[in-house]
Amino acid sequence: MIIVIDGPAGAGKSTTAKEVARRAGFDYVDSGAMYRGFTYLYLKLGQDRTRLIDILDNHRLRFDFHITEARVFHGDTEITGDIRSDSVNSHVSEVAAMEEVRDTVRQLLRDVSRDRKVVLEGRDLGTVVFPDADLKFFLTADPEARARRRYDERIRKGEQVSLDQVRENVDTRDRIDSTRDIAPLKKADDALEIDSTFLTFEEQVARILQYIRSTPTLSQDKVN
Numbered sequence: 001m002i003i004v005i006d007g008p009a010g011a012g013k014s015t016t017a018k019e020v021a022r023r024a025g026f027d028y029v030d031s032g033a034m035y036r037g038f039t040y041l042y043l044k045l046g047q048d049r050t051r052l053i054d055i056l057d058n059h060r061l062r063f064d065f066h067i068t069e070a071r072v073f074h075g076d077t078e079i080t081g082d083i084r085s086d087s088v089n090s091h092v093s094e095v096a097a098m099e100e101v102r103d104t105v106r107q108l109l110r111d112v113s114r115d116r117k118v119v120l121e122g123r124d125l126g127t128v129v130f131p132d133a134d135l136k137f138f139l140t141a142d143p144e145a146r147a148r149r150r151y152d153e154r155i156r157k158g159e160q161v162s163l164d165q166v167r168e169n170v171d172t173r174d175r176i177d178s179t180r181d182i183a184p185l186k187k188a189d190d191a192l193e194i195d196s197t198f199l200t201f202e203e204q205v206a207r208i209l210q211y212i213r214s215t216p217t218l219s220q221d222k223v224n
Protein backbone atom coordinates (compact mmCIF):
# COMPACT_ATOMS: atom_id res chain seq x y z
CA MET A 1 0.00 0.00 0.00
CA ILE A 2 1.49 3.27 -1.12
CA ILE A 3 0.82 6.82 0.04
CA VAL A 4 2.96 9.58 -1.49
CA ILE A 5 3.52 13.14 -0.34
CA ASP A 6 5.26 15.41 -2.86
CA GLY A 7 6.05 19.10 -2.62
CA PRO A 8 8.79 21.74 -2.50
CA ALA A 9 11.56 22.02 0.11
CA GLY A 10 10.40 23.13 3.54
CA ALA A 11 6.68 22.43 3.02
CA GLY A 12 6.80 20.09 6.03
CA LYS A 13 6.75 16.83 4.07
CA SER A 14 9.10 14.83 6.27
CA THR A 15 7.65 15.72 9.67
CA THR A 16 4.15 15.22 8.27
CA ALA A 17 5.00 11.94 6.51
CA LYS A 18 6.66 10.57 9.67
CA GLU A 19 3.70 11.39 11.89
CA VAL A 20 1.19 10.05 9.36
CA ALA A 21 3.26 6.85 9.05
CA ARG A 22 3.42 6.44 12.82
CA ARG A 23 -0.30 6.96 13.34
CA ALA A 24 -1.42 4.92 10.36
CA GLY A 25 0.97 2.02 11.10
CA PHE A 26 2.99 2.49 7.89
CA ASP A 27 6.75 2.79 7.34
CA TYR A 28 8.23 6.12 6.31
CA VAL A 29 10.42 6.37 3.19
CA ASP A 30 12.43 9.51 2.46
CA SER A 31 13.31 9.65 -1.25
CA GLY A 32 15.32 12.86 -0.75
CA ALA A 33 17.70 10.85 1.49
CA MET A 34 18.52 8.71 -1.55
CA TYR A 35 19.38 11.71 -3.72
CA ARG A 36 21.39 13.05 -0.80
CA GLY A 37 23.25 9.72 -0.49
CA PHE A 38 24.25 9.89 -4.16
CA THR A 39 25.28 13.53 -3.69
CA TYR A 40 27.53 12.46 -0.82
CA LEU A 41 29.18 9.99 -3.23
CA TYR A 42 29.43 12.63 -5.97
CA LEU A 43 31.32 14.93 -3.59
CA LYS A 44 33.56 12.05 -2.49
CA LEU A 45 34.35 11.42 -6.17
CA GLY A 46 35.50 15.03 -6.65
CA GLN A 47 32.23 16.12 -8.30
CA ASP A 48 33.01 13.90 -11.26
CA ARG A 49 29.73 13.08 -12.98
CA THR A 50 31.23 10.33 -15.15
CA ARG A 51 32.72 8.52 -12.18
CA LEU A 52 29.43 8.76 -10.29
CA ILE A 53 27.54 7.27 -13.23
CA ASP A 54 30.19 4.51 -13.53
CA ILE A 55 29.63 3.33 -9.97
CA LEU A 56 25.81 3.43 -9.99
CA ASP A 57 25.60 -0.35 -10.40
CA ASN A 58 27.83 -0.85 -7.37
CA HIS A 59 27.17 2.21 -5.22
CA ARG A 60 27.40 0.50 -1.77
CA LEU A 61 24.76 2.85 -0.36
CA ARG A 62 22.21 1.25 1.97
CA PHE A 63 18.96 2.85 3.10
CA ASP A 64 17.26 1.64 6.25
CA PHE A 65 13.70 2.90 6.52
CA HIS A 66 11.70 2.19 9.65
CA ILE A 67 8.50 3.61 11.08
CA THR A 68 9.78 7.16 11.49
CA GLU A 69 13.48 6.74 10.90
CA ALA A 70 15.59 6.94 7.75
CA ARG A 71 19.22 5.85 8.15
CA VAL A 72 21.80 5.87 5.38
CA PHE A 73 25.04 3.87 5.17
CA HIS A 74 27.94 3.80 2.74
CA GLY A 75 29.56 0.41 3.14
CA ASP A 76 29.89 0.03 6.92
CA THR A 77 29.90 3.78 7.60
CA GLU A 78 26.72 5.51 8.72
CA ILE A 79 26.28 8.77 6.78
CA THR A 80 22.81 9.76 8.05
CA GLY A 81 24.21 13.05 9.43
CA ASP A 82 26.60 13.73 6.52
CA ILE A 83 23.81 13.79 3.93
CA ARG A 84 22.37 16.93 5.61
CA SER A 85 25.63 18.95 5.33
CA ASP A 86 25.84 22.34 3.62
CA SER A 87 27.87 20.91 0.75
CA VAL A 88 25.25 18.20 0.11
CA ASN A 89 22.48 20.84 0.36
CA SER A 90 24.27 22.92 -2.28
CA HIS A 91 24.79 20.09 -4.78
CA VAL A 92 21.80 17.81 -4.32
CA SER A 93 19.61 19.47 -6.97
CA GLU A 94 22.42 19.11 -9.50
CA VAL A 95 22.78 15.38 -8.76
CA ALA A 96 18.99 14.88 -8.65
CA ALA A 97 18.82 16.29 -12.20
CA MET A 98 21.04 13.48 -13.59
CA GLU A 99 18.95 11.00 -15.54
CA GLU A 100 21.07 7.97 -14.56
CA VAL A 101 20.79 8.84 -10.86
CA ARG A 102 17.01 9.25 -11.17
CA ASP A 103 16.73 5.84 -12.89
CA THR A 104 18.69 4.24 -10.04
CA VAL A 105 16.67 5.96 -7.31
CA ARG A 106 13.36 5.15 -9.00
CA GLN A 107 14.28 1.44 -8.96
CA LEU A 108 15.49 1.61 -5.34
CA LEU A 109 12.22 3.25 -4.27
CA ARG A 110 10.12 0.63 -6.00
CA ASP A 111 12.23 -2.17 -4.44
CA VAL A 112 12.08 -0.72 -0.94
CA SER A 113 8.28 -0.25 -1.12
CA ARG A 114 7.38 -3.66 -2.54
CA ASP A 115 4.84 -5.56 -0.41
CA ARG A 116 5.00 -2.96 2.35
CA LYS A 117 2.74 -0.28 3.72
CA VAL A 118 4.67 2.91 3.15
CA VAL A 119 4.30 6.68 3.26
CA LEU A 120 6.90 8.15 0.92
CA GLU A 121 7.86 11.78 0.52
CA GLY A 122 9.57 13.45 -2.43
CA ARG A 123 9.09 15.50 -5.59
CA ASP A 124 8.03 13.18 -8.41
CA LEU A 125 6.57 10.21 -6.57
CA GLY A 126 2.96 10.79 -7.62
CA THR A 127 3.86 11.73 -11.20
CA VAL A 128 6.69 9.36 -12.15
CA VAL A 129 7.69 6.79 -9.54
CA PHE A 130 4.28 5.63 -8.29
CA PRO A 131 1.65 6.88 -10.76
CA ASP A 132 -0.74 4.24 -9.33
CA ALA A 133 -0.22 5.09 -5.64
CA ASP A 134 -3.27 4.45 -3.41
CA LEU A 135 -3.27 8.07 -2.28
CA LYS A 136 -1.32 11.14 -3.43
CA PHE A 137 -0.79 14.44 -1.66
CA PHE A 138 0.94 17.63 -2.80
CA LEU A 139 1.99 19.68 0.19
CA THR A 140 2.78 23.36 -0.36
CA ALA A 141 3.36 26.52 1.69
CA ASP A 142 4.43 29.98 0.63
CA PRO A 143 8.21 30.37 0.11
CA GLU A 144 8.75 32.61 3.13
CA ALA A 145 7.02 30.14 5.47
CA ARG A 146 9.07 27.29 4.02
CA ALA A 147 12.39 29.14 4.45
CA ARG A 148 11.44 30.03 8.02
CA ARG A 149 10.62 26.38 8.86
CA ARG A 150 13.90 25.10 7.41
CA TYR A 151 15.75 27.83 9.30
CA ASP A 152 14.07 26.98 12.64
CA GLU A 153 14.81 23.29 12.06
CA ARG A 154 18.51 23.94 11.50
CA ILE A 155 18.81 26.32 14.44
CA ARG A 156 17.20 23.68 16.67
CA LYS A 157 19.91 21.28 15.54
CA GLY A 158 22.49 23.83 16.73
CA GLU A 159 23.67 24.83 13.23
CA GLN A 160 25.08 28.28 12.55
CA VAL A 161 23.07 29.57 9.62
CA SER A 162 21.27 32.78 8.65
CA LEU A 163 17.68 33.08 7.45
CA ASP A 164 19.00 34.69 4.24
CA GLN A 165 21.26 31.72 3.52
CA VAL A 166 18.40 29.28 4.05
CA ARG A 167 16.01 31.36 1.94
CA GLU A 168 18.53 31.44 -0.90
CA ASN A 169 19.10 27.67 -0.73
CA VAL A 170 15.33 26.99 -0.72
CA ASP A 171 14.77 29.41 -3.67
CA THR A 172 17.61 27.94 -5.72
CA ARG A 173 16.49 24.37 -5.10
CA ASP A 174 12.87 25.24 -5.95
CA ARG A 175 14.01 26.74 -9.22
CA ILE A 176 16.24 23.82 -10.24
CA ASP A 177 13.79 21.14 -9.01
CA SER A 178 10.81 22.65 -10.85
CA THR A 179 12.49 23.53 -14.12
CA ARG A 180 14.66 20.46 -14.76
CA ASP A 181 13.76 18.46 -17.87
CA ILE A 182 13.48 15.08 -16.19
CA ALA A 183 10.78 14.49 -13.55
CA PRO A 184 10.37 18.11 -12.43
CA LEU A 185 8.60 18.91 -9.18
CA LYS A 186 4.95 18.91 -10.25
CA LYS A 187 1.60 18.11 -8.71
CA ALA A 188 0.07 14.90 -10.12
CA ASP A 189 -3.38 15.58 -11.62
CA ASP A 190 -4.97 13.21 -9.13
CA ALA A 191 -3.03 14.45 -6.06
CA LEU A 192 -4.83 16.28 -3.25
CA GLU A 193 -3.19 19.66 -2.70
CA ILE A 194 -2.76 20.86 0.88
CA ASP A 195 -1.46 24.38 1.48
CA SER A 196 0.07 24.32 4.95
CA THR A 197 0.94 28.04 5.22
CA PHE A 198 -1.84 28.66 7.73
CA LEU A 199 -2.30 25.15 9.10
CA THR A 200 -0.80 23.86 12.31
CA PHE A 201 1.19 20.66 12.12
CA GLU A 202 -1.63 18.78 13.88
CA GLU A 203 -4.23 20.11 11.40
CA GLN A 204 -2.07 19.10 8.46
CA VAL A 205 -1.62 15.56 9.80
CA ALA A 206 -5.31 15.27 10.72
CA ARG A 207 -6.35 16.24 7.20
CA ILE A 208 -4.19 13.54 5.64
CA LEU A 209 -5.34 10.88 8.13
CA GLN A 210 -8.93 11.81 7.30
CA TYR A 211 -8.30 11.12 3.61
CA ILE A 212 -6.66 7.81 4.49
CA ARG A 213 -9.69 6.77 6.53
CA SER A 214 -11.99 7.59 3.64
CA THR A 215 -9.95 5.66 1.05
CA PRO A 216 -11.45 2.15 0.74
CA THR A 217 -8.16 0.35 -0.05
CA LEU A 218 -6.50 1.87 3.02
CA SER A 219 -9.29 2.24 5.57
CA GLN A 220 -9.52 -1.41 6.62
CA ASP A 221 -6.36 -0.72 8.61
CA LYS A 222 -6.61 0.88 11.98
CA VAL A 223 -5.72 4.58 11.70
CA ASN A 224 -5.40 6.44 15.00
Ligand code: DC
Residues within 6 Å of the ligand: 009, 031, 032, 033, 035, 036, 092, 093, 096, 121, 122, 123, 124, 125, 173, 177
Ligand atom coordinates in the same frame (compact mmCIF):
# COMPACT_ATOMS: atom_id res chain seq x y z
O1 DC B 1 13.48 16.52 0.44
P1 DC B 1 14.94 16.87 0.44
O2 DC B 1 15.24 18.32 0.69
O3 DC B 1 15.75 15.97 1.32
O4 DC B 1 15.40 16.56 -1.07
C1 DC B 1 16.71 16.78 -1.49
C2 DC B 1 16.75 17.03 -2.99
O5 DC B 1 16.46 15.82 -3.67
C3 DC B 1 15.79 18.08 -3.50
O6 DC B 1 16.42 19.32 -3.72
C4 DC B 1 15.29 17.53 -4.81
C5 DC B 1 15.69 16.10 -4.84
N1 DC B 1 14.55 15.18 -4.87
C6 DC B 1 14.04 14.87 -6.11
O7 DC B 1 14.48 15.42 -7.11
N2 DC B 1 13.04 13.96 -6.22
C7 DC B 1 12.53 13.35 -5.13
N3 DC B 1 11.57 12.43 -5.26
C8 DC B 1 13.04 13.69 -3.84
C9 DC B 1 14.04 14.62 -3.75
